[in-house]
Amino acid sequence: MEFDSFPWLGSLHITPCFLFFSFAALFSLFSLLLLVLRLLQPWCSCDTCRTYLTASWASEFDNLCDWYAHLLRRSPTGTIHVHVLGNTITANPDNVHHILKSRFENYPKGKQFSAILGDLLGKGIFNADGDNWKFQRKMASLELGSLSVRSYAFEIAGSEIRTLLLPLFDSVIAKSLSRTPAGTRPLDLQDVFRRFSFDTICRFSFGLDPGCMNLSLPMSEFAVAFDAASKLSAERAMTASPLVWKVKRLLNLGSEKRLREAIELINVLADDVIKQRREMGFSAQNDLLSRFMGSIQDDQFLRDVVVSFLLAGRDTVASGLTGLFWLLSQNPKVEEAIRVEAAQVMDPTQDVATFEQIRTMHYLHAAVYESLRLFPPVQFDSKFALEDDVLPDRTYVRRGTRVTYHPYAMGRMERLWGPDCLKFKPERWLKGGVFSPQSLYKFPVFQAGPRVCLGKELAVVEMKTVALALIRKYNICAADSSWAPRFAPGLTATFRGGLPVVISARPLS
Numbered sequence: 001m002e003f004d005s006f007p008w009l010g011s012l013h014i015t016p017c018f019l020f021f022s023f024a025a026l027f028s029l030f031s032l033l034l035l036v037l038r039l040l041q042p043w044c045s046c047d048t049c050r051t052y053l054t055a056s057w058a059s060e061f062d063n064l065c066d067w068y069a070h071l072l073r074r075s076p077t078g079t080i081h082v083h084v085l086g087n088t089i090t091a092n093p094d095n096v097h098h099i100l101k102s103r104f105e106n107y108p109k110g111k112q113f114s115a116i117l118g119d120l121l122g123k124g125i126f127n128a129d130g131d132n133w134k135f136q137r138k139m140a141s142l143e144l145g146s147l148s149v150r151s152y153a154f155e156i157a158g159s160e161i162r163t164l165l166l167p168l169f170d171s172v173i174a175k176s177l178s179r180t181p182a183g184t185r186p187l188d189l190q191d192v193f194r195r196f197s198f199d200t201i202c203r204f205s206f207g208l209d210p211g212c213m214n215l216s217l218p219m220s221e222f223a224v225a226f227d228a229a230s231k232l233s234a235e236r237a238m239t240a241s242p243l244v245w246k247v248k249r250l251l252n253l254g255s256e257k258r259l260r261e262a263i264e265l266i267n268v269l270a271d272d273v274i275k276q277r278r279e280m281g282f283s284a285q286n287d288l289l290s291r292f293m294g295s296i297q298d299d300q301f302l303r304d305v306v307v308s309f310l311l312a313g314r315d316t317v318a319s320g321l322t323g324l325f326w327l328l329s330q331n332p333k334v335e336e337a338i339r340v341e342a343a344q345v346m347d348p349t350q351d352v353a354t355f356e357q358i359r360t361m362h363y364l365h366a367a368v369y370e371s372l373r374l375f376p377p378v379q380f381d382s383k384f385a386l387e388d389d390v391l392p393d394r395t396y397v398r399r400g401t402r403v404t405y406h407p408y409a410m411g412r413m414e415r416l417w418g419p420d421c422l423k424f425k426p427e428r429w430l431k432g433g434v435f436s437p438q439s440l441y442k443f444p445v446f447q448a449g450p451r452v453c454l455g456k457e458l459a460v461v462e463m464k465t466v467a468l469a470l471i472r473k474y475n476i477c478a479a480d481s482s483w484a485p486r487f488a489p490g491l492t493a494t495f496r497g498g499l500p501v502v503i504s505a506r507p508l509s
């Protein structure tokens with residue numbers, strides 16, 4: 001062999017060892033290629049994969065999730081395969097029960113998911129499986145299930161509504177009164193809810209207020225970094241192969257460079273918060289960080305726990321509220337029925353309902369559940385099969401396959417909710433005026449089984465308290481009623497362009 005043009009090769013002797021390693025490397029590459037081809041089937045030319053790859057679904061549907069809902073409705077089993085993504089998607093409640101409960105151990109989040117969110121979430125509960133998850137789950141359910149935490153959360157939501165949300169609405173109305181009707185600018189309700197829920201979850205998680213509710217100020221550095229990091233992490237999941245983002249991360253390029261910068265900022269701020277809490281003394285505090293500090297000494301782990309909670313509780317509540325107010329703006333009769341119900345238990349001058357009053361309002365509760373059915377904040381959620389399996393609808397699942405249940409599509413299935421499934425009808429949740437829950441496997445908006453959302457009750461109470469305070473005091477109309485929701489890519493459902501509304505005051509009744 002001539003080594004002249006490759007002098008570095010000259011230093012290598014063709015020894016059995018060299019031959020062995022070359023063969024091993026080639027064999028590994030070949031096996032990897034076979035695995036990728038087997039799992040992803042990038043050549044697949046079935047209708048679904050072709051439509052996905054060419055994005056031609058967009059000519060008929062506003063959103064990818066609407067196209068998936070259409071395919072799932074058409075599928076006799078309620079399950080479809082997107083071979084090029086190695087993804088089996090289901091809207092079949094029996095399958096959901098199987099994945100989330102009966103064969104829970106076979107469907108962890110998996111390494112793929114933890115790789116995608118690992119840089120942002122570290123070892124936090126959202127990104128954990130096995131013993132680490134069990135430990136955090138036990139500790140978090142003790143905390144979140146306690147009466148003192150629940151009343152602390154309710155207190156925070158109430159005080160944020162009274163001191164920030166209502167004054168903000170009043171000031172927007174006062175400003176719009178001083179303008180000509182043509183000069184009135186719509187308010188982006190989604191932006192308000194995102195600011196509100198960030199402040200609320202930060203107060204709940206660390207007892208500190210980042211002060212996002214001042215609309216004239218830019219969002220706090222922390223909120224901006226957090227938004228960027230969740231969006232950029234979600235974008236990793238959308239690349240054709242994980243290799244793409246992994247190489248970009250290695251070279252610190254483009255979106256991966258921005259993600260690294262955002263995470264660095266989050267880390268600095270989280271470290272500050274933890275240090276402050278230690279200095280202030282945490283034992284007498286009610287916030288989650290202080291409570292976790294009692295049993296966790298490792299600051300890195302504390303950071304991961306707290307960041308997971310921020311992610312869990314921030315965008316989800318804002319997204320739920322945005323969906324609810326969009327539906328109310330299209331269904332004034334439902335809004336009126338909520339006011340009538342509230343008038344039966346609340347004093348006309350009362351701005352925020354008490355916990356006891358909220359508990360008696362079954363119609364309001366049904367309206368919140370109905371809005372979550374049509375606009376679930378987490379539109380889909382994936383697991384990865386550890387071993388080969390067969391789902392109850394006889395779908396074969398090969399080891400390593402991504403299996404996704406799809407609450408957005410499930411809320412729009414005629415076979416689950418009847419022919420009026422696309423209607424916003426809180427009455428479907430009531431029996432004789434009393435809220436009647438449905439199976440969580442038919443309505444997996446908060447997931448179900450051993451990993452069911454730990455903040456479910458907190459979230460629903462917060463949504464009801466905010467909605468009630470706003471509905472009673474203001475008329476809130478969509479600025480453009482011909483507008484159709486389009487979602488932006490991200491971990492949580494977000495309306496692209498926000499939810500522009502026009503608001504006016506109404507007399508309390």
Ligand code: HEM
Nearest residue numbers: 125312313316317320377378445446447451453454455459
């Ligand atoms: C409407 C609001 C909310 C919705 C729709 C929602 C939905 C969900 C869903 C679908 C999951 C499963 C995610 C997964 O495993 O990939 C989840 C998990 C979780 N949620 Fe929520 N959530 C909401 C609000 C909250 C709030 C306010 C908190 C805390 C204050 C919270 C805490 C958690 C935690 C800690 C987990 C992880 C549970 C585990 O892995 O064992 N959530 N939530």
